Amino acid sequence: MTAFTKNMIVISFDCLAAIDYSLIETLPNFQRVFENGSFCKRVRTIYPSLTYPCHSTIVTGKYPKNHGVVNNTLIQPGSASPDWNWYRSAIEGTTLYDEAYKANLSNAALLWPVTAKAKSIQYNLPEIFANRPWQNQIVVSLLNGTASYQWELNKLYGYIRNGLSQPELDDFVLESTVHTILKKKPNLLLVHFTDLDTMRHDYGVHSQEAIDAIHRHDKRLGRILDALEESGQFSETTIIILGDHAALDENKAVNLNVHFSDQKLLTVNSKGKILDWKAYCKGCDGSAYIYLKDQENGAIKDKVEGILKNLMADPNNGIEKIITGKEAGKLGADPNCAFMIEAAYGFYFIEDHLGEFIKEVTEENRLSNPKFLRACHGYSPDKEDYQTFFLASGKGIQSRQEVPSMGLIDIGPTLAKLLGLDLGETDGQVIEQFLVSV
Template structure:
């Protein structure tokens, strides 16, 4: 298969929304991409629309129930800081970077989710120290390319302030610019989370979110400049995309509080979970309901009756209930007993003590990171919830497309680099390619 480009740079601006276009079209560096390439007005995300499943979909072309990354975090009831799907092994089947590497091309990745211990030439995976005894730098080094990361941390580590934004993205930007100039990879994947962070803690249309979009414009400009300085701009393709949108909310639903009251979650005298029969696993705007023994009809009926009663209550915060089979049809984890979708203004937490519904204030969001003022994870069917895609450069023709799906991006990227992801849920978007 003929390669359509020599260098593909995929820039994920986490939580960039189709609704951001009125701002993006007036920013000079986004204008550069929009004026020269293909712009997709609306990209249908996946279910659940959270970051790790989304990024696994982007590099596989498959829905979560097929690539295996069905949520950000693992099912670990009661653990305050559950482990995430950090590792390449969490993904079933092949990926874009696997196929590019197999074609003897060079790969690089900077804070791209689900790349821990991946076979990537220059890899700084997104992984963080979630245990008191762990060190952030060492955790990253252990799961990526040590020499590459040590060099970047020596050069630019002073920019970081832990995982705080916007300093983290500023560090990632300098690392990206340096990687382009010195490594000139055939595939470069970079993940920026500044906008996502600001929307979580300040709201979708907040001044802080707007400021993050303007910072992203400057970051995009620096990347374009680095391609020029590295002498590879004319042979490169630049993609700027979002993985999901977000919706404002100020009420947290804690279904586990009700499951706890029904003794389907049991705790010890210290208030720690020691056993569970049913558990609500949050995906922010949606949630999985897992039942330990799905062969127990009385247990299934008890949970179903509870969900039915909540669905009848307009103030329950639950908009829809899906069976496991229906969840699988939407691309989510069919192993769940049920999947629930939050009403607008609500999202799900996993608290099992306290109030069933907690109203979130700005003070709550500032004090505790589990509380947010805007989030994602909702169904792609939610109104005004699409994300965005734009690409320009070698192999891309000028075009405006009304819509594609997130699952279509991976196969299209593979075609640009002359490789294949095989039989995928998504398709190659031929309409944007200069073949």
């Protein structure tokens, strides 16, 4: 297959949305990319629109049900902090970086989701965190990525970080990206920045903190573009800038497992630990999966459906829509759930099985518990003003084209074609309008 480019950097600004276009088009370093680039400001995300499923879709061109990463976190009923889908093994089938490796193109990834223990990434700083009290963050990272590369980055730039806090984490990623461009010169570089996503979660979609994060991203982008120029690779590199999902403001957390516990669908001991369960609400923030422990138990399924319908009848309970697992599969989500529910505007779902069924998000509980958010995602891509964004420039890219609409599933096949790679059967298609004529 003919390649349009042999060098590509993919910059994911987590939670960059269509609504941000009017701001970013005015910023100096985004303008450097827009000048000769092409873009789509109405990119349809996936369901559920969460970071790990989205980034798996970006590198596979598939819906969650087909690449296997159907949620950020694993089903671990009762766990205060479920483990995430950190590992490359969670993705079924091939990825953009796997195919690049097969084609003898070098790879680097900086905090790109679902890449822990990825054998096809030569320079890998995976997004994985110490999730248990006895774990050490540096050790966990070293064991799951490229140890020598990470040690090098931490020695040079580790002082910048403040745990997982933003904007320090993205500032560390930026310096690591610049270093990687100048010293490693990978053919394919995947970079994930989360500053904007964090600020929207903590302060709201349109908050000043979110606006400030976009301005910081513009400065980060400028540093990356300067590094490409300094390395002599700028004219031979394809630059991809994208978001993965949007976000919506909310102020009410729905703890459906509290209701399931009251209905004897969860068995909890005197210390609040789940001993057994018949039905479980697995939160996806703006949506949620409802799983049955015994999928063949029709009586339990009927009972759960009745509970959900009764709750939905009252708008104050925050359930906008209920669909079956089969219907969820048709939308690209996990067909193995019994039901999938969508949150109404102003609501989102969490997994707590103790406390109040509906919890108001206040400044006090938001600061004391990271589960309480000012804005979140995970909602249906059909929600209004909920599109994300895509921008491409450089080698192999048409100049100044606006594609009216596309899907997140289309990114993988398009990037693969640019690199002369084949992802096999995908759910998306190549957006030819972005590509120069051969």
